[in-house]
Amino acid sequence: MIEILTGSSLNTIQDFGRPHAMAMGVAQGGAMDRLALSHGNLLLDNPVDAAGIEIVFFPFRVRFHAETSFAATGAACPATLDDLKLPRDWAITARPGQTLTLRAPEQGARAYLTLRGGLDMPPVLGARSTDLKGGFGGLEGRALQKGDRLSCLAASTLRLPAAGYGLTRPCPLPPADGTRIRVLPAAEHDVFTPESLQTFHSAAWTLTPSANRMGYRLEGQNVLKLSRPLSLFSHGILPGTVQVPPAGQPIIQMMDANTCGGYPKIATVIAPDLRLLSQTVVGTPVHFETITRDDAVQIIRREAAELSRLATEIATLRTQLVF
Known part of the structure; x- marks a missing residue:
């Protein structure tokens, strides 16, 4: 106890x-x-999800x-x-x-x-x-x-x-001078103006104090704009979804995010990098990098394989410890 x-x-x-x-x-x-x-x-020989x-x-x-x-x-x-x-x-x-x-x-x-x-x-x-x-x-x-x-x-x-x-x-933890986050294009990605897409992928966004288990709000010098008016019904969203409300500053949905929302979605953060974002300190620059679906699958598979190797290494180490 x-x-x-x-x-x-x-x-x-x-x-x-x-x-x-x-x-x-x-x-x-x-x-x-x-x-x-x-x-x-x-390390404690528990189920990984204990x-x-x-x-x-x-x-x-x-x-x-x-x-x-x-x-x-x-x-x-x-x-x-x-x-x-x-x-x-x-x-x-x-x-x-x-x-x-x-x-x-x-x-x-x-x-x-x-x-x-x-x-x-x-x-x-x-x-x-x-x-x-x-x-x-x-x-x-x-x-x-x-x-x-x-x-x-x-x-x-x-x-x-x-x-x-x-x-x-x-x-691994994100460096203090900035976090690189890999994303996939989301459903409304192509509805944003070319200038906004360029800004999203090249600008440094800053993690604001409005960051909790529900969502992380970012801010940048330029706002993200749609190329045409868009009205969306509330629809399903997942942790990692990057939404853009009318103010034009992105919000990344985190683990306690609502399961639905109506803001346009510009990108989705891949799972291994969502955890890096969760370890990012307020005020740190955040940079987005777009990758392909195949890249994302390979990254996720490598992380799973590395975790499996680590489990084997820890089990072997435990048998070699001197008490």
Whole structure:
């Protein structure tokens, strides 16, 4: 069992969300950086989609009330277990009474705390993720508060060396000087003026403070315009959809996005880069690069293959550890 020592309206329990429920109008939800959550779960020999804590408000502190193996992944946060400094993307076993502290990230925006077995929350619509807008999932459908106590699902004891162990290749994070986001053309891409398409693909867009789990609003020096008036009925959209409202500044739908909308769609961010966007800090330049569908498929397949290789490497490493 762990106890939350710092409350926030933003730190929530997340797994891989509810993509199967989008047809019912329920947001997909789930971890904004699935890869970081997966890495933490692999380090603990959990299912990759086991529920953990997504942390976006720092410092974040928890106290352990039982011996618990955990991993901290995602953003590069200075982390300490009592007075012991922990490397990035690291797994270790905490003793009862010890306190984990994650401080403000030096790179990236979101950290993940995973625990052996995964957090024991009742599944709602097939997932344990918190849906703040709907008020369900996670812990009573809300963000974590000071004093909350969380338990883990039953799992066999995981033997780790006293100092713990971690990844040789940490989860990639976007550089501080700009994030390159690969996109595919969306349904209304060709309805925008040639000048607007040139601007969209060549200009540096800035991530504004209007950025949350529902959407990221960008701003640039030029606005995006349609070549002709366009009236759209509300229609289905997915995380990664880049919509352009009448103000002409793009909005990227994130994991808690509505499942429908009526603004013109200029592009769709591919899944591996949507997680990079989730780790982008407010004020950072964002650049779009259009790729082909075949390119996107290959990128997604490479990421899946790399995750599979990492799982094998971690399993092999665990058998070689000296206790």
